[in-house]
Amino acid sequence: MIQYKDDVEAVDALNAKYKELRIEIAKVIVGQDEIVKSTLISIFSKGHCLLVGVPGLAKTLLVNTLAKALYLNYSRVQFTPDLMPSDITGSEILDENRQFRFIKGPVFANILLADEINRTPPKTQSALLEAMQEKSVTVSGKSYLLPDPFFVLATQNPIEQEGTYPLPEAQLDRFMFNLWLDYPSMEEELAIVKSTTVATSYEPKPVLNTEEILYFQSLIRKIPVPDNVYQYAVNLVSKTRTGTPQAHALANEFLSWGAGPRASQYLIIGAKCHAALSGKYSPDIEDIKAVALSVLRHRLVRNYKAEAEGMSVDKLIDKLIV
Numbered sequence: 001m002i003q004y005k006d007d008v009e010a011v012d013a014l015n016a017k018y019k020e021l022r023i024e025i026a027k028v029i030v031g032q033d034e035i036v037k038s039t040l041i042s043i044f045s046k047g048h049c050l051l052v053g054v055p056g057l058a059k060t061l062l063v064n065t066l067a068k069a070l071y072l073n074y075s076r077v078q079f080t081p082d083l084m085p086s087d088i089t090g091s092e093i094l095d096e097n098r099q100f101r102f103i104k105g106p107v108f109a110n111i112l113l114a115d116e117i118n119r120t121p122p123k124t125q126s127a128l129l130e131a132m133q134e135k136s137v138t139v140s141g142k143s144y145l146l147p148d149p150f151f152v153l154a155t156q157n158p159i160e161q162e163g164t165y166p167l168p169e170a171q172l173d174r175f176m177f178n179l180w181l182d183y184p185s186m187e188e189e190l191a192i193v194k195s196t197t198v199a200t201s202y203e204p205k206p207v208l209n210t211e212e213i214l215y216f217q218s219l220i221r222k223i224p225v226p227d228n229v230y231q232y233a234v235n236l237v238s239k240t241r242t243g244t245p246q247a248h249a250l251a252n253e254f255l256s257w258g259a260g261p262r263a264s265q266y267l268i269i270g271a272k273c274h275a276a277l278s279g280k281y282s283p284d285i286e287d288i289k290a291v292a293l294s295v296l297r298h299r300l301v302r303n304y305k306a307e308a309e310g311m312s313v314d315k316l317i318d319k320l321i322v
Contacts (some may be wrong), residue, residue: 028202052179210307
């Protein structure tokens with residue numbers, strides 16, 4: 001059983017474990033420091049994460065490496081246009097005794113990698129809705145609990161590429177973070193090529209186990225938050241809601257609709273975790289700002305004027321964060 005003298009000592013232990021994780025992950029993943037940090041924040045916050053980027057940026061490798069470093073059960077589903085919901089959740093079969101028996105699908109794992117999630121139609125994408133929110137799967141009227149902890153780490157190709165389907169808004173809202181992966185710098189790409197074109201390879205060693213992850217998830221929830229930080233988070237989300245008294249002029253001009261209450265919740269829990277991983281015992285407004293882009297990016301819908309004038313969601317969020 002995990003025991004620390006107090007919550008301050010526990011936060012220090014989490015910070016130490018986080019530094020160990022970064023060292024182990026860096027043995028396999030070159031660069032992408034902010035992406036790694038944000039993915040770990042989503043895991044410790046009990047959130048799901050959407051990784052967006054062109055093919056070949058090590059999105060799948062990152063998830064695989066995280067599963068090994070966290071010593072968690074891991075399964076991968078390659079999303080394709082012909083994938084069926086039962087291929088994810090599982091299905092009932094008629095056994096030799098002519099009794100229906102449920103065969104669990106790949107969703108019954110601690111980490112589910114939904115690879116290229118936007119290459120399958122919305123009907124199959126929505127098979128994850130109950131799993132992501134309720135941490136359970138219902139088949140033929142019977143519910144089956146998923147293992148704890150449970151995370152969906154999904155990769156997505158930019159929607160502009162051929163053969164992709166937009167994710168339903170209800171499913172997008174269930175992702176805590178939407179992270180954009182960019183091309184590596186020249187120095188990082190040089191390091192990648194040098195490390196992947198030789199005979200030796202590195203495997204991350206486990207840093208945390210399931211019991212520790214569950215403990216630190218509970219610890220994050222206990223971190224105190226000042227009232228002014230709560231107020232800032234709710235005000236920021238309110239600014240995005242078009243047609244309301246709190247709406248910012250830019251939101252009314254460039255958005256069709258804004259973020260819901262889940263965004264405010266994720267801003268606070270993400271700020272708590274960001275503070276803890278940074279060695280602080282309570283979040284401040286800077287921690288809210290640090291996670292705001294990843295939390296809001298997929299919850300704001302631009303209108304035609306924004307598209308015509310080249311006002312991106314990222315640019316708009318930057319203007320709202322003051």
